[in-house]
Amino acid sequence: MDxxxxxxxxxxxxxxxxxxxxxxxxxxxxxESFGGEYLARSEKITSLHPKRNLQRVIMxxxxxxxxxxxxxxxxxxxxxxxxxxxxxxxxxxxxxxxNEESQ
Numbered sequence: 001m002d003x004x005x006x007x008x009x010x011x012x013x014x015x016x017x018x019x020x021x022x023x024x025x026x027x028x029x030x031x032e033s034f035g036g037e038y039l040a041r042s043e044k045i046t047s048l049h050p051k052r053n054l055q056r057v058i059m060x061x062x063x064x065x066x067x068x069x070x071x072x073x074x075x076x077x078x079x080x081x082x083x084x085x086x087x088x089x090x091x092x093x094x095x096x097x098x099n100e101e102s103q
Contacts, residue, residue: 001098003065005036008045009056010089023083030080034071035063065096 011017028038040059047054062068071077084090 001064001096003062003068004039004095004097005058005060005062005068005092006095007058007090007092008054009058009091011055012088015087017087019083020087023080023087026080026083027077030074030076031060031071033076034074035067036060036071037062065094068094 009020011020031038037060038058039061040057043056045054045057062071
């Protein structure tokens with residue numbers, strides 16, 4: 001069952017992108033080592049909600065919820081996660097597929 005990790009980020013103008021760009025460079029090989037596949041990474045976003053001004057959206061497909069959890073609980077990820085925490089406001093969703101009943 002596929003599992004999707006979807007995150008939107010808000011970059012703090014005062015802090016800039018430096019630390020976040022470093023995080024992006026480091027996280028990609030970690031995600032891929034757990035079977036994660038980047039489906040979208042973009043700052044070209046059109047929000048259909050007037051109060052949401054998304055700056056960046058990332059969508060990653062993992063082969064399972066277990067693989068996603070192992071990735072973000074790994075020592076490799078824990079070693080870099082502060083770079084994200086201290087540089088952007090990130091809001092994530094996890095979407096699991098495969099067990100829906102047909103409508």
